[in-house]
Amino acid sequence: MNKTILITGGAGFIGSHVVQLFVEKYPDYQIINLDNLTYAGNLENLKEIENKPNYTFVKGNIVDADFINKLFTDYSFDGVIHLAAESHVDRSITDPVAFINTNVLGTINLLMAAKESWKDNFEGKRFYHISTDEVYGALGDTGFFLENTAYDPQSPYSASKASSDHFVRAYGNTYKLPFVVSNCSNNYGPNQFPEKLLPLAINNIKNSKPIPIYGKGENIRDWLFVHDHAKAIDLIYHKAENGKTYNIGGHNEWTNIDLIRMLCKIMDNKLDREEGTSEKLITYVTDRAGHDMRYAIDASLIEKELGWTPSLTFEVGMEKTVDWYLENEAWMERIVSGAYEAYYDKMYNS
Ligand code: NAD
Ligand code: TYD
Numbered sequence: 001m002n003k004t005i006l007i008t009g010g011a012g013f014i015g016s017h018v019v020q021l022f023v024e025k026y027p028d029y030q031i032i033n034l035d036n037l038t039y040a041g042n043l044e045n046l047k048e049i050e051n052k053p054n055y056t057f058v059k060g061n062i063v064d065a066d067f068i069n070k071l072f073t074d075y076s077f078d079g080v081i082h083l084a085a086e087s088h089v090d091r092s093i094t095d096p097v098a099f100i101n102t103n104v105l106g107t108i109n110l111l112m113a114a115k116e117s118w119k120d121n122f123e124g125k126r127f128y129h130i131s132t133d134e135v136y137g138a139l140g141d142t143g144f145f146l147e148n149t150a151y152d153p154q155s156p157y158s159a160s161k162a163s164s165d166h167f168v169r170a171y172g173n174t175y176k177l178p179f180v181v182s183n184c185s186n187n188y189g190p191n192q193f194p195e196k197l198l199p200l201a202i203n204n205i206k207n208s209k210p211i212p213i214y215g216k217g218e219n220i221r222d223w224l225f226v227h228d229h230a231k232a233i234d235l236i237y238h239k240a241e242n243g244k245t246y247n248i249g250g251h252n253e254w255t256n257i258d259l260i261r262m263l264c265k266i267m268d269n270k271l272d273r274e275e276g277t278s279e280k281l282i283t284y285v286t287d288r289a290g291h292d293m294r295y296a297i298d299a300s301l302i303e304k305e306l307g308w309t310p311s312l313t314f315e316v317g318m319e320k321t322v323d324w325y326l327e328n329e330a331w332m333e334r335i336v337s338g339a340y341e342a343y344y345d346k347m348y349n350s
Helices: 012-025 063-075 090-094 096-118 156-175 198-207 224-240 257-270 299-308 314-327 329-335 338-349
Strands: 001-007 029-035 053-058 079-082 126-133 179-183 186-188 211-214 221-223 244-250 251-254 282-285
Touching: 001 012, 001 063, 012 029, 012 156, 012 257, 029 063, 063 299, 079 096, 079 224, 090 251, 090 282, 096 126, 096 156, 126 156, 126 224, 156 179, 179 224, 186 314, 198 211, 198 257, 198 314, 211 299, 221 224, 221 257, 221 299, 221 314, 224 244, 224 299, 244 299, 257 282, 257 314, 314 329
Parallel strands: 001 029, 001 079, 029 053, 079 126, 126 179, 179 244, 186 221, 211 282
Antiparallel strands: 221 251
């Protein structure tokens, strides 16, 4: 069946995998990738599909309501998969307004445009909002985030994502806009911007630079390979009932320090270094302000209702990830020149 789908944020980390999956798996769909190419957006992530006839890239800002309204008029979308966001917690601590603009205002602009464009007939239309487990706040030693866990965001990033989630559900309730939401745990894999822990550590280890670990490294994250998130998004987009929320996670909790020790072993092996060489780079640095202690997802609902499970073990996913970054040196080199250096100096050397 022919469909025209708007994917926002498709030049970023997760969005690029979602765009690639949809363009390749659904040749009858027209996929429009809207991305403003901020520091986190990179069209190199899409080079394998950029010339496909069912793919179009549009550069634009979701904060610009006039532009968004015109885009909806030009294309008559059947669906929206909304990933565009400011996504890094540390940046939200220094510049929360950028997060309010893109994550809250940008989402509302898309909701308004979808409502206006679809108002005569919501049949077959769908607004899919991609969110994060961070909206639920932080866990202690026990327990898991469920779909009905009360929101308790603790960082400017998670507060902005929580706000956007509420607006999506409010549009569903008030205007009957057909929507679905998913809240996923930490993703890892190819194409991730090296401000996030794993690509930053891989790049530093490769260059024998210190690996900055916040606080004592005891904070826990639940890691999922990005292709498995993209597959869950495909399933939810096509199979979920309107109004549903699904949590997505890997049942894969690691303290940051154990995760980095595991990475160090893989990197010693791949780089033919003596075992223990990379671990010597671990450097404890000042903790992140308000650092959430633990995230862990109970993904049993999506497993039971939609039959989704992670396809990769963490060991295999990490090997694939490290291989990708080592094989794509030029991708990393282009990113870590210029503006990245200024960001890194400000974050870690001041
Ligand atoms: P990312 O930072 O790698 O990519 C974000 C993309 O959005 C970039 O391509 C950027 O250019 C684009 N963008 C930013 N502001 C924009 C604007 N105003 N207009 C248009 N485009 C804009 O982010 P990511 O890690 O790929 O995350 C994608 C989505 O998934 C986000 O909504 C995030 O909250 C959510 N999420 C991420 C994770 C994770 O582990 N990375 C986990 C769960 C949920
Ligand atoms: P990050 O990749 O920024 O994702 P999030 O904050 O969304 O979970 O960080 C993952 C974990 O790693 C988090 O507990 C913060 C920690 N961290 C470090 O210890 N050092 C770093 O340099 C970074 C970027 C993160």
